[in-house]
Amino acid sequence: MSGNLAEKIKFGALSVDGKVLPFPKKPWGYEGTHAPFPGDIPRYDGGQIGIVHNGSPHKVISWIPAKCDGKDLLIADRNILSHISWDELNEQGLISGVEVKLYGKRYLLRVLTGGNRPLDGDYELGGFPHSNEWDSFITNRTATSSFPFPTNEDLGEYVSEESFNGTHNRYWNWAYTYSWCQESHHEVGSGRALRGFDSARYWYYSTSASRYTYIGFRPVLEALNSESLPSDDKKDFSKQLIKSPQIELFKLTPASDLKVLSEANEIIFVENALKSKAYRRLLEDITENALVGRYESRFELFVDEDPRLLDVFLTALEDAGYSATRGDGGPELFVNWNY
Structure with missing residues (x-):
């Protein structure tokens, strides 16, 4: 059961070569059994990626505030760019992080950590080490009351109708799309970590050059220099x-x-x-x-x-x-x- 979930903060928009792209409303990259129509995550065709100021309602990104090991994070609640390789993200510093400034605050723009191998060799059990950010926040290994707990359906072998339409996926949007994570596979030299798609906890990998519509970029903003996120008004960034x-x-x-x-x-x-x-x-x-x-x-x-x-x-x-x-x-x- 989940209590009062952390409310999403909405600000900033995705920009590629200066063009501001829409925020996806159907955030999946694969037309699966329970997603009977194509998703609408913008496709990457090259160019400089950034997060910019933008007030258009259909372009503003939804972020989920999280705190771990003294770090204040904003995690995008879905992939916002598809058909992009790990290599392309890394070339722009977006894997381990590049500094950006938004609304007077400095952030590290990057992706989540997700583990460098499946836990106990089982893709369905999550990533290892278990302290990775995907399992800490999205799978809610840390038992944070402000995040939804995945149900048995959310942790199943495949996406079900219940999991696709359930609270957990509607909050984190992991079904039918993989998110790139930071880690390299512990044995496969060109392998890079992926999370999501089949279940909330699913761990997988692909080569760093892979480009598919069902693999994408889920950005994270990590506040720098103790520039904490809004506290009392986290649910409404505009109040700040x-x-x-x-x-x-x-x-x-x-x-x-x-x-x-x-x-x-x-x-x-x-x-x-x-x-x-x-x-x-x-x-x-x-x-x-x-x-x-x-x-x-x-x-x-x-x-x-x-x-x-x-x-x-x-x-x-x-x-x-x-x-x-x-x-x-x-x-x-x-x-x-x-x-």
Whole structure:
């Protein structure tokens, strides 16, 4: 049984050669029995990998806070890049770690440790040494109450319907995808550790040059120089950021004094935009038109509402499956759902 699980922190986005990629909603790389449609983990086709500031809701990464041996970690709750080899990650320092700076804090960006061989020679028992990070956190060997405990189904020989849809996989997203880990195989020179795919505890390996859609990059951020993670507000990273009254009120006061948002405050802006009265009006307008048989809607902001709201609304509508475009004549959106 799991108690109150550690809530996920959402910030930063995956960038490859300066292009910000979407955060996967179907985080598996193999169309298995219980995943009857393909996953959507972005595929790596070369380029410089990084984590950057970004406030777009469909691109922000979900992290799980963890603490072990005096280290404060943020572990991505899924693979965020697929079809990438261990060698390609290592060339960029992303296996053992490369220093990055996000929101004024310094981190080591790397992958988890997962053991250099299967425990007792059995792939289903996890990795050795047992103190590796995958088993400590994801398998929850340390019996941390803020992490879900894997059930017998989660530790089975293969993914079952119960394990695929269960709490543990929904929290850590290990089914039908392997995550690269740091270690080299203790006997096979080119072998590198993989974890996940068949079960929460499964250990496997592949050659360091392997590139498959079902093998990917699950990043970890390790705080440096005692720069601890948010404590009281771990569940909401945005609470650690300075809020601006202008952002909360969505007013131009006046337009000539409008300042460019910092990337940190952009996250707050997006979150509050989706809680605003303007967004509720937009949804109500769509609902009213749909109820009378229409397939389109026109939405316009009030004169004292920030026109940047439309950018947030446009992204949210497209993520929900609507077709939406900005108007040419003013702060308005045209929404269509008949296509």
